[in-house]
Amino acid sequence: MAKSIRRRLFAALAGFTVLLCLCYTGLALVIAYVTEDMLVQRLLEREAVAVSQRLRQHGKLTPSGSDLITVYGSYLALPQAVREKMPASAPRAEVFTTTGQHYHVLALDLVAAGQSRRAYLLADVAPVLVVSRLVPQVGGVVLGVALALIGLALLLAYWLARRLVQPLQRLAQEARQLAPGSAVHFSERDRPDEIGFLARRLETTFADLQAVLQREQSFARDVSHELRTPLTLMHNTLALAGAQPLGVQERAQLEQGVDDMRATIEVLFALARAEQLPGELVELRGCIEQCLLRLLDDFAWDADLLTLALPERLDVAGNGQLVMLLINNCLANALFHGGADCRLSITFAQGCLSIVNTLRAGQPRRVQGFAHGQNLLLRLAQAMRWEIAFHPGATQYRVAIMLAQQA
Numbered sequence: 001m002a003k004s005i006r007r008r009l010f011a012a013l014a015g016f017t018v019l020l021c022l023c024y025t026g027l028a029l030v031i032a033y034v035t036e037d038m039l040v041q042r043l044l045e046r047e048a049v050a051v052s053q054r055l056r057q058h059g060k061l062t063p064s065g066s067d068l069i070t071v072y073g074s075y076l077a078l079p080q081a082v083r084e085k086m087p088a089s090a091p092r093a094e095v096f097t098t099t100g101q102h103y104h105v106l107a108l109d110l111v112a113a114g115q116s117r118r119a120y121l122l123a124d125v126a127p128v129l130v131v132s133r134l135v136p137q138v139g140g141v142v143l144g145v146a147l148a149l150i151g152l153a154l155l156l157a158y159w160l161a162r163r164l165v166q167p168l169q170r171l172a173q174e175a176r177q178l179a180p181g182s183a184v185h186f187s188e189r190d191r192p193d194e195i196g197f198l199a200r201r202l203e204t205t206f207a208d209l210q211a212v213l214q215r216e217q218s219f220a221r222d223v224s225h226e227l228r229t230p231l232t233l234m235h236n237t238l239a240l241a242g243a244q245p246l247g248v249q250e251r252a253q254l255e256q257g258v259d260d261m262r263a264t265i266e267v268l269f270a271l272a273r274a275e276q277l278p279g280e281l282v283e284l285r286g287c288i289e290q291c292l293l294r295l296l297d298d299f300a301w302d303a304d305l306l307t308l309a310l311p312e313r314l315d316v317a318g319n320g321q322l323v324m325l326l327i328n329n330c331l332a333n334a335l336f337h338g339g340a341d342c343r344l345s346i347t348f349a350q351g352c353l354s355i356v357n358t359l360r361a362g363q364p365r366r367v368q369g370f371a372h373g374q375n376l377l378l379r380l381a382q383a384m385r386w387e388i389a390f391h392p393g394a395t396q397y398r399v400a401i402m403l404a405q406q407a
Helices: 002-058 080-085 131-176 194-226 228-241 248-272 284-296 320-338 374-383
Strands: 069-072 092-096 102-112 115-124 280-283 306-309 315-318 344-349 352-358 387-392 396-402
Touching: 002 069, 002 102, 002 115, 002 131, 080 092, 080 102, 131 194, 228 248, 248 320, 248 374, 280 284, 280 320, 284 320, 315 320, 320 344, 320 352, 320 374, 320 396, 374 387
Parallel strands: 306 344
Antiparallel strands: 069 115, 092 102, 102 115, 280 315, 344 352, 352 396, 387 396
């Protein structure tokens, strides 16, 4: 496509150059011929004044004093070649003959002795024509110079077409070489003209498109990974229900599976919309307290086992929806794995939020649909430019979150 643009631009510039040269050449020829005719006509008009004066002085027509102009007293006295192409009533004419003569004729209406009469001035201008003689003499030189100038103009048009289209060619080549997931950078982005604006918009568009594709791939991968476990548990429970009625434990597993899927889908959609969610100032202590109050209703856990060491107000840079999801899932995982008698400690120091839950020695590991989804928690933190780390141990489990605090 870029080559086609260059060809079209070169063809347009070359065609305009040739057309301009032809127009100016034709205009120059027209001006030359018109000037030549006006000069001859001016000579005839001057001779007409002289003939009229001599007629008034002498009472008769006298020959012209010019070798080029002849005075004729009547229409029939004119040469046959002139009378064939000029009517008697015509005031003037220009006559070309096949024998090489070139005549200019001017009719004069004269008054002598009270009587009017018509006379004619005939100028044979073939010997004094300049333009027609220049063509065979210097026509080759003029044609050579014209061709040289046209060639130079075509070279200039080619150079201009190449120079003007080259940034677009480079932009198209860089866009063609972009690979999925690669960094997007166009070399023409710093230009102050429309090409620079186009390069910057393409960078933004490609980057947004890659981000959308990455979120779509992550969403599909997370759906496949995170929903498989609760779906399997629910499927197995329902398969056993065909042999015997559902018991309390099986019903609880189904309810837990539904809750896990709801929580997982909520997180997945929040991550899929993470690029559209605006950043804001979030009061983290309030979010933690809201999550604790909500979880106390879901878990049979004694609130006296909680240690909360946070500032009275903790403002961080993030997104309210993502913060609530991240904190809620971290606390839910801690209470689920720690059990009803676990101690929960939430502290903040040097920009790091620590969530620690104790584990009973020898307690069998419990599996929850969302409990093993650390990848989702990592992505939630990364979406807000936070850092999260998991530190499992024999007697406790610690989650460390490095926050992006408001300066």
